[in-house]
Amino acid sequence: MFGGDVSPESTVFGSGDPDSAVVGSVHGDEPTGVRAIHRVLEPPPTFDRPVKFVVANPPAAVAHRRYLDVDMNRVFPGDADADERERRLAAQLVAETDDCTVLSIHTTRATSDPVAFVTSEHRRTLEVVSQLPLDYVVNERPTVDSAFSSTGAVSVEVGKPERDDAIAKAEEIIRAFLRVVGAVDEPSPPTSSPAYFTTDDTIEKPGSHDSYELLVENFERVEAGTAYAKADGETLVADESFVPILVSETGYDDIFGYRGHRTADSLDGARDAWLGDG
Incomplete structure (x- = not known):
């Protein structure tokens, strides 16, 4: 276990207090989200509304390990006083994104098709995810109740780890999310009509x-x-x-x-x- 200070890394683009956030690296061995964020921000678009961009688990990302103490995506809402790094980081991430509409980017070995995971009681989450360019939306509440999605985040598995097509899809989804929350004013491509599933x-x-x-x-x-x-x-x-x-x-x-x-x-x-x- 780890006794030192640790916290997510957060940067705000645009003026004012952000009410939207894009999160990468909840798992340290999934750099695709952070790489896609860099693509979106180099150069940054003109932001009509401020957005917070967050690296959720910096120490695991540096080590390129899924987690260092416990799986962060199974311990939300976390515990600010816990011994395990990821429990503390989870609590800090919840505080960091409080009152924000949140997109979290992940990767999976299971499929190359983007899949969004949500918990059904968050109405705003359902509205946002229905407008993103993906085919599948899954309510994971019946089987997982301590993932980041349980806090209201839209968690999207964009494809297989570290593949160029997954990074490109993550970039596309981030840009779509920024349009949906009104952060940028850019032309919107045709939207998909996802199917909805329950675990x-x-x-x-x-x-x-x-x-x-x-x-x-x-x-x-x-x-x-x-x-x-x-x-x-x-x-x-x-x-x-x-x-x-x-x-x-x-x-x-x-x-x-x-x-x-x-x-x-x-x-x-x-x-x-x-x-x-x-």
Whole structure:
């Protein structure tokens, strides 16, 4: 554990008190978000509203490690007095972005397609994410309640780590976010219409095996009785139908990813399902 002072690194562009923030490096081994932020800011656009840009976990980023004490994206809202660096950083990041509309950039080994994770009770988050250039929006509240998204952030997995296409997609999403929150006045490209999903459970890896093979694709429905993976050649069969969400052989030590379902094909449908607005 670490006893020294540590805090996120924050820079404001534009005049006044920012009510929007873009965050990178919650995980120190995911530099894509910070690299995309640098692209957006070199040179910086003309800001009509101030925006805060934040490196969430500087010591892990310098070490190029996912975390140094605990996984920061599993300990929100954090604890300012904790021994572990990431718990303290989480609390400081929450304070740093308080009252801000927040975009957080991440990467994943599971898919090259951008995926947004939200928690359903944050209405402003749903409005913002519906206008970003991505195809999938996932409510992760049923299975994860201590990720950064639980504070109201839009957390976007932009693709696979350190790939040029992921950095380019992150830049595109950041620029779109800045337009959506009114921070910049730039022409808006045609928006996508994402599908909305809900996580139901984790997909556990059975026991200790040397090799795993997935037989399904993310966001493509798996019917009951269908083989979805192999563990050391042993076939694993779905007991019931589900939609694979952020599944991969190597992304997690003990799970493949998440089992979920398609909730809606529109923002109004998602609001009806998640907020009871129907």
